[in-house]
Amino acid sequence: MNITLQNIGRRFNREWIFRGVNYTFEGNGNYAVLGPNGSGKSTLLQVLNGSLVPSAGTISYIDGSHSIDPGEIFNYLSLAAPYLEVIEEFSLNEMIDFHFKFKAFKPGMDKIAVADILNLDGSRNKLIKYFSSGMKQRLKLALAFCADTPMLMLDEPTSNLDTQGIDWYLSLIEKFSEDRLTIVCSNQEHEYSFCPNRLNISDYKA
Numbered sequence: 001m002n003i004t005l006q007n008i009g010r011r012f013n014r015e016w017i018f019r020g021v022n023y024t025f026e027g028n029g030n031y032a033v034l035g036p037n038g039s040g041k042s043t044l045l046q047v048l049n050g051s052l053v054p055s056a057g058t059i060s061y062i063d064g065s066h067s068i069d070p071g072e073i074f075n076y077l078s079l080a081a082p083y084l085e086v087i088e089e090f091s092l093n094e095m096i097d098f099h100f101k102f103k104a105f106k107p108g109m110d111k112i113a114v115a116d117i118l119n120l121d122g123s124r125n126k127l128i129k130y131f132s133s134g135m136k137q138r139l140k141l142a143l144a145f146c147a148d149t150p151m152l153m154l155d156e157p158t159s160n161l162d163t164q165g166i167d168w169y170l171s172l173i174e175k176f177s178e179d180r181l182t183i184v185c186s187n188q189e190h191e192y193s194f195c196p197n198r199l200n201i202s203d204y205k206a
């Protein structure tokens with residue numbers, strides 16, 4: 001999967017957050033979007049995942065030999081981000097069932113394997129509203145990692161995770177990011193140290 005940005009800019013009201021971004025995210029590469037708080041990392045990720053339209057420029061998606069309509073791109077990606085909520089009234093079982101109505105499981109994965117990855121097999125009927133913030137973050141990550149999509153987008157992936165949770169995240173990266181384009185928005189080195197390709201959004205401040 002390739003994503004090509006040509007002269008991309010995004011503004012809110014009169015303020016340009018970034019401008020003139022020319023960049024290609026290629027193949028199954030690992031990419032980090034870097035920059036200090038408020039620099040526009042999440043805004044760029046939202047442009048990349050089709051939830052925000054760019055204010056300038058064009059974005060194109062190519063999967064193999066065919067191009068994908070930006071309106072359809074959500075079907076091709078898995079996203080874990082602080083602004084993407086889990087459904088509090090669902091149990092863990094219901095949340096997994098719901099998520100995988102829209103996305104296929106990665107080969108070898110199923111509902112039980114996802115609960116196993118979370119180490120929450122005994123809590124399958126527990127309502128998500130009773131999960132701790134770290135458990136909710138693990139759930140968001142596991143749902144994204146275990147879905148069979150050609151793109152994985154992660155915004156602040158280890159927020160609310162303890163040291164053990166960070167190791168758990170890194171083990172999932174090793175297991176589930178190899179064969180897909182992976183983009184991580186972060187300002188914490190341990191979250192993106194595996195990414196050889198780095199885009200600093202501050203370089204495009206208008």
Ligand SMILES: Nc1ncnc2c1ncn2[C@@H]1O[C@H](COP(=O)(O)OP(=O)(O)OP(=O)(O)O)[C@@H](O)[C@H]1O
Nearest residue numbers: 012013017035036037038039040041042043044187
């Ligand atoms: N819907 C919006 N309306 C107006 N301004 C917005 C909106 N969303 C984001 N912004 C502004 O855009 C700028 C970039 O925000 P963004 O969340 O993309 O930064 P970030 O680099 O991801 O920050 P952080 O590291 O704190 O998560 C900020 O100044 C923010 O206030």
